Amino acid sequence: MAEQNRQTVRDLRRASRATLLRHLYFDGPLSRQELGQRSGLSGGSISNVVGELLADGLVEECGSVESDGGRPRILLRVAPEAGHLVGVDVGETKVRVALFDLALTELAGFDHPLADRGHDADHVAELILAGLAEVLEAAGVPESAVLGVGVGVPGVVEQGGAADGSGVVVHGPTVGWSAVPLGRLLRAGTALPLHVDNGAKTLGQAEMWFGAGRGARHAVVALFGSGVGACVIADGARFRGATSSAGEWGHTKVHVGGRLCRCGSRGCLEAYIGAEALVERWGRRAPDGEQAGLAALLAGARQGDLPAIDLLNETAEYLGAAIADLINLFNPERIVIGGWAGLLLGPYLLPAVRRAATSYALSYPREQTEITLSTLGPDAVTTGAATLPLSQFLGSGGALPEHSKAARQAS
Incomplete structure (x- = not known):
């Protein structure tokens, strides 16, 4: 019974640390008084937990603000140098690896095109590991300072159950991956914690945390690149489905028996508006x-090239109709269009896309839905991938992975 009580106390303390870290990360800098107002924790708890976080180097003082008649209030924030994060985007045409501090400021980046060997799984794993070594060396950051590596991939991700990510398996028919043991391939070259998810889902998390989705509880973030995908946010949480394949919006059907898609089926949205399909359909x-x-x-x-105008007009209608389906199915407050192709074509297409969505969607939910463009730029999947280990770090109350603990103890 005593052991059970001690465990309960540890759980409560971890939850309190997580609560304060999240408020400081997303809403900071904040004073202790503001933390109490936002978190609902008692003054004593705030004092104790903040003291722990300061002693652990996870939180730092960053100035002060005047108070009403008393001493200035010290402001606190999550210390950007308290840890580092790696984000990886296994894209359609390249692998991008970037190193970030905790404030998600990019410290170093590595890009490698996939033109030579395509998406050969062993080659992709080699590029990720090479990129990891390169960004750490470029920034002078030891592995012990890295909280984890997040990887965004094209396809459905089967987590496999292993806490360190080594059991991750990826099913990506559009890039020729069938049950690729990506976790095992990466674990052979690094001991860092691995977090792997679908690229559209990592984009969605980045947009909801830092971009155009911020403040919405119900949203869809669309990834429009060589392929097409979506991240559905339901009541603030990413909707994953029974096997984590929810959001394969690019493989919903817009034309029965239509164009052949890279997934092997016909009539998929991606076969009409994906960047690869658009270039092919243009015929240049x-x-x-x-x-x-x-x-x-x-x-x-x-x-004024008429074939180009006609193709983009048709693209806007397909995209608007597909967005109308999202509106009718999920009733979101906001739909955010991202991805490199979405950002390139978005300013040209957006007015027509909104008109088409209005034509095809039910009128009442359409009136409640804002359709807008991503604000995070073409590398948002990389940033979103870095939020995977960041989310683990914040949710655990700042718990460090074993390799970081060992390094700190040794020093």
Whole structure:
């Protein structure tokens, strides 16, 4: 019974640390008084827990504000240098690895195109591990200071049950992955904690935390790149479905028996509006890759090229109709369009997309839904991937992974 009570006390203390860390991270800097007002914890608890977080180096003082008739109130924030995070985007055309501090300021980045060996799984794992070593060396950061590595991938992620991420398996038919043991491949080259999720879901978390989705409880964040996906946010939480495959919006059908999709089916939304499909449908050579091809398509439309205008008009209608389906199915407050292709084409397409969504959606829920563009830029999947270990860190009350604990004890 005594052991059970001690465990309960530890759980309560961890929960209190997590609560204060989250408030300081998302709402800070804050004074102790403001922490009490926002968290509902007692003054004594605030004093004790803040003292612990300061002693652990997870929180730091960062100035003061005047109070009404008393001493100035000291402001607190999560210390940016208290830990580091790695985000990885396994994209359609490249692997991007970036190192961040806790404030998600990028300290170093590594990009490698996938043109030579495509999405060969062993090659992708090699690039991730090489990128990890490169960004740590470039920033002069030891592995012991890294809280974890987050990886965003194209496809459905099966977590596998292992706490360290080594059991992760990825099913990505559009890149030729069938039950790829990505966790095992990465674990062979690093002991750092691994967190893997679908790229659209990592984008969604980044947008909800820091971008155009912030403040909404019900939203959809759409990833519009070479492929198409979505992250559905229901009452503030990412909706995953029974096997974590919810959000494969790009493989909903817009034309029965239509164009062949990379997934092997026909008539998928991705087969009509994905960047690869758009460049192919335009029929103009794009020797410098999809991004250059899409930029040329957009430039053509702006210069009055009728085939380009017609194709982008049709794209806006397909996208607007597909967004109307999201509105009718999920009744979101906000739909955010992101991804490199979404950001490139969004300013041109958005007015027509909104009109099409209005035409196809039920009128009442459409009136309640804002359709907007991402504010985080084309590398938001990388940032979102870094939020995976960050979320673990905040939710655990600042618990350090074993390799970091060992390094601190040794020093």
